[in-house]
Amino acid sequence: DIQMTQSPSSLSASVGDRVTITCRASQTIRSNLNWYQQKPGKAPNLLIYGVSSLQSGVPSRFGGSGSGTDFTLTISSVQPEDFATYYCQQSNSIPLTFGGGTRVEIK
């Protein structure tokens, strides 16, 4: 199985800060990497697919990059509605696997 390791597990940021979350795969997953946002008590929501493609309706302040085994989610200027938990997920092979999550909190 492909292991997905996210860092940090949590971070504190102020509104307007640039936020970066990293995700590392235990083996190459090419460009098969997705990012999800989850708010408390809600289902996850697909933000980015295929490393860097924004899902419809997702604000352009969200961006993704990387290839192979190392990937990054960036929020260029974090807004109040962005405080949530973020998960990466590899879509390269079954079983699908998720990172452990990164909780983004208000400083």
Place this chain on the structure above:
Amino acid sequence: EGQLVESGGGLIQPGGSLRLSCAASGFTVSNNYMNWVRQAPGKGLEWVSVIHFGGGTYYADSVKGRFTMSRDSSKNTVYLQMNSLRADDTAVYYCARAPGHYDLDLWGQGTTVTVSS
């Protein structure tokens, strides 16, 4: 756009069985990869199973041999039959659509399964 509505969760004793349902509207389940993903209380996301276009199914090792995923195209619904339930199966179970690849672009609201005596 589409909608997914899960049902069937509840409190069940260890060793028991439950069947979860996921009713879809606005799209056809048999034209998509349909998945179940679960989240234990306070924990992260864990993929459980998928049913492909042709009806083939795949499972996480943690549920293989105990859970069975199926599809009723006439009802546009997918199911998860869960047998031999254990305490560590306690979670919110989400149904999620993947249109042709494993990008989970539509999720239901989830149904809670609690395995406890």
